[in-house]
Amino acid sequence: MDIENRDDIEQLMRAFYAKAIPDPVIGHYFTEVIQMDLEKHLPVIIDFWETVLFGIAKYKSNAIAVHQHLHTKSAFEDKHFERWVSLFQATVDDLFEGEKATLAKQRALSIATVMKIKTIHGTSPIGH
Numbered sequence: 675m676d677i678e679n680r681d682d683i684e685q686l687m688r689a690f691y692a693k694a695i696p697d698p699v700i701g702h703y704f705t706e707v708i709q710m711d712l713e714k715h716l717p718v719i720i721d722f723w724e725t726v727l728f729g730i731a732k733y734k735s736n737a738i739a740v741h742q743h744l745h746t747k748s749a750f751e752d753k754h755f756e757r758w759v760s761l762f763q764a765t766v767d768d769l770f771e772g773e774k775a776t777l778a779k780q781r782a783l784s785i786a787t788v789m790k791i792k793t794i795h796g797t798s799p800i801g802h
């Protein structure tokens with residue numbers, strides 16, 4: 675089954691955080707670097723993915739800036755992004771298949787790559 679609507683994205687994100695929060699490589703960002711309230715965070719991240727996958731203009735904040743701030747609290751390294759992406763891809767593959775599932779995996783990797791460059795390397799790949 676493919677990712678078709680907001681309920682599917684919620685299912686995906688709950689499954690992702692069930693892996694990410696206890697994860698030995700990135701879990702501390704959610705539990706120690708900040709104490710994330712998952713039930714408050716979920717509507718924001720679901721808006722984000724509705725915007726990315728379905729072009730519904732709901733997410734209006736700046737996810738890169740949020741992670742630049744996290745980077746100042748506890749510096750990101752390549753291994754954190756690699757882990758985040760591999761958990762995300764595995765979660766998509768566990769639950770969904772199809773055009774949107776493939777798009778989600780592609781967008782996750784491309785956004786993670788930009789985020790990595792704008793945090794670890796402090797600059798943009800296109801010169802801004």
Ligand code: HEM
Binds near residue numbers: 703708736754
């Ligand atoms: C090293 C990998 C990553 C870690 C450890 C991480 C961790 C976090 C944490 C702790 C927050 C909550 C920040 C806060 O509320 O102050 C957050 C927010 C968020 N993350 Fe990540 N993240 C990572 C990569 C990504 C990637 C690659 C994406 C997108 C593809 C993403 C999308 C988001 C979004 C949309 C938010 C909400 C931003 C907002 O409040 O407007 N994250 N992340």
